Amino acid sequence: MQDTEFYEALLGLSDPWRVTRVKLDTPAGRVDVWIEDRPGGKWKCPECEKKASVYDHSEERVWRHLNTCQFGTYIHARLPRIKCAEHGVRQVSAPWAEPGSRFTLLYENWVIDTLKECDVTGVNRLTGTSWYEAWNIMEKAVARGLGRKKNLVPAHLGIDEKSFAKRHRYETLVCDLSKGTVECVLEDRGQESLEGYYGQFTKEELSGIKAIAMDMWDPYIAATRELVPDAQTKIVFDRFHVMGQVTAALDKIRRQEHKVLMANGEQCLKGTKHLWLMNEEKIPDWRKEEFDEIRKMKLKTSRAWAIKESLRHFWHYRYPKNAEKYFKRWYFWATHSRLKPIIKAAKTLKRYLPNILTYFKHPITNAVTEGLNSKIQTVKQMACGFRNRDHYRKAILFHCGGLNLYAGAPSDSGASLATTISGVAHAKL
Numbered sequence: 001m002q003d004t005e006f007y008e009a010l011l012g013l014s015d016p017w018r019v020t021r022v023k024l025d026t027p028a029g030r031v032d033v034w035i036e037d038r039p040g041g042k043w044k045c046p047e048c049e050k051k052a053s054v055y056d057h058s059e060e061r062v063w064r065h066l067n068t069c070q071f072g073t074y075i076h077a078r079l080p081r082i083k084c085a086e087h088g089v090r091q092v093s094a095p096w097a098e099p100g101s102r103f104t105l106l107y108e109n110w111v112i113d114t115l116k117e118c119d120v121t122g123v124n125r126l127t128g129t130s131w132y133e134a135w136n137i138m139e140k141a142v143a144r145g146l147g148r149k150k151n152l153v154p155a156h157l158g159i160d161e162k163s164f165a166k167r168h169r170y171e172t173l174v175c176d177l178s179k180g181t182v183e184c185v186l187e188d189r190g191q192e193s194l195e196g197y198y199g200q201f202t203k204e205e206l207s208g209i210k211a212i213a214m215d216m217w218d219p220y221i222a223a224t225r226e227l228v229p230d231a232q233t234k235i236v237f238d239r240f241h242v243m244g245q246v247t248a249a250l251d252k253i254r255r256q257e258h259k260v261l262m263a264n265g266e267q268c269l270k271g272t273k274h275l276w277l278m279n280e281e282k283i284p285d286w287r288k289e290e291f292d293e294i295r296k297m298k299l300k301t302s303r304a305w306a307i308k309e310s311l312r313h314f315w316h317y318r319y320p321k322n323a324e325k326y327f328k329r330w331y332f333w334a335t336h337s338r339l340k341p342i343i344k345a346a347k348t349l350k351r352y353l354p355n356i357l358t359y360f361k362h363p364i365t366n367a368v369t370e371g372l373n374s375k376i377q378t379v380k381q382m383a384c385g386f387r388n389r390d391h392y393r394k395a396i397l398f399h400c401g402g403l404n405l406y407a408g409a410p411s412d413s414g415a416s417l418a419t420t421i422s423g424v425a426h427a428k429l
């Protein structure tokens with residue numbers, strides 16, 4: 001087998017493309033492969049797909065391809081240009097690369113796989129691409145994925161805020177709770193941001209939303225009420241956020257009480273913070289005795305803790321009516337506890353109760369979103385040096401968007417390299 005035939009087979013080329021020359025440069029560690037189109041071929045106009053014969057060839061271009069063994073491999077070709085009766089002189093696109101790219105489809109897909117596993121600097125070391133090239137491949141992959149994605153509104157949405165870089169700067173994550181993916185990242189956490197997301201869809205499409213998990217955050221509520229039909233039956237306040245209100249109140253009471261006790265030389269609450277905050281059954285065996293002892297001391301913290309623990313039973317109900325009855329009893333207890341932070345938290349929950357009770361119809365939470373949050377935390381660390389918010393958002397969509405990122409659109413050339421490549425791309429999905 002000749003080297004040219006060998007490379008034709010390796011690259012999966014077929015008529016009218018063929019390999020005309022292969023050059024191995026051992027000291028430089030590279031293989032150069034020249035591809036040409038067979039003379040007399042007819043090509044489709046990229047605009048109208050009408051066939052036309054070759055008018056001339058463009059300047060030679062070079063594409064970085066996957067290595068051949070340890071040798072960097074480069075493809076050279078002069079792409080044919082056709083003269084379409086309607087569209088004039090047009091360049092035929094190469095089946096092995098996207099227009100304008102310096103990399104073959106397979107190479108880009110390899111960089112994409114590498115980007116998924118390590119930070120951009122690591123990708124640069126492994127693939128020999130520059131920072132900008134790797135970023136460019138990531139950006140193109142996201143654009144490709146978004147372009148392929150059907151613009152449908154998910155049936156179960158999760159809306160969550162995420163702080164960006166410094167404190168007090170926020171992004172809003174809109175997630176598809178069924179798929180566990182980030183739908184989009186919105187600037188800010190105001191009403192307008194979320195309205196911007198809903199605004200892409202028609203009323204009819206928005207009425208397809210079944211339920212939306214969110215925090216008790218008024219701008220999100222307002223945006224949803226404004227634009228989503230029947231919002232009042234669809235908003236579900238995240239149960240972990242609901243519990244968080246009471247847990248935060250408990251922690252405030254513990255801090256205050258600890259201060260008072262310490263002033264009197266009493267250290268019993270020292271080092272107990274997490275025991276109060278965690279679920280009762282999670283308390284480690286070796287601390288149970290100590291915890292039981294403190295609870296017998298009739299502290300305010302113990303009372304607040306009992307109120308917190310009892311609210312956990314609320315979530316076990318199946319029917320909203322029963323849950324509501326339970327809440328009323330709990331509310332009476334909480335508001336008569338003489339524990340100010342607990343009373344305040346209880347009143348907040350009562351104010352939001354209708355959309356806390358929707359949980360019993362749509363038992364969704366933002367736990368998925370929380371999971372994504374930690375993935376995003378990793379993305380943040382991995383993509384060290386996001387130069388701006390836009391990069392950050394794109395990286396989130398790259399890693400958490402569930403997008404079809406791979407290069408390899410079906411080509412009109414008929415060359416089987418494209419089919420091989422799209423085969424590879426699909427196998428990766």
Ligand SMILES: [Zn+2]
Binds near residue numbers: 049086
């Ligand atoms: Zn044309």
